[in-house]
Amino acid sequence: ASAPASARYDVQAGNPLLPFARAAGERVVLADKVAAAKYGTPAPIDDPVREKAVLDRVAGISLEWGIDPEASVRIFRDQIEANKLVQREWYRRWDVGQVRPPEERPDLAELRTLIDQLNAVLLAEIRRTVDDRSRPSCVTKQTRAYATVVGEQRLDGLHSMALARALPSLCAMLR
């Protein structure tokens, strides 16, 4: 089976970190809906049980694949922190009445299914980019990927800040 045309294009365009950055961008955007799903319910922004399940899976699959589980877990911790940063900012805006809370409450379980799908993409990209991420040139590639995704996904201040929080751990020399 060949990769989808878009994936092949990304690699040929010379930035191997772009697919990871795109999925990370989608993940911080999903945090808006996660916040809406939890706001006004007993579900906390921080859910250590769910986080542990995500990180345990990441570590287990990394071991199976023969890639450094600690590196994978560190990268995923940053995805989680980035997500919570977005959730906290929505809570703040809704609490102070800066914006009206959403009338529809999305289903958290469905959102977690979507997050799991993005997690799978992110982990596959971590494996695919092992060599790229260990080089000093990773930093430039990561910065370019960041700028590309901010543009492509038209990320606002909140989400571009969150994406910035999500990406640094990708490069070995920034960890």
Ligand SMILES: C=C(O[C@@H]1C=C(C(=O)O)C=C[C@H]1O)C(=O)O
């Ligand atoms: C996204 C959620 O909120 C938080 C962020 C998580 C993540 O980014 O994977 C996991 C658990 C929560 O601490 C969630 O509860 O699913």
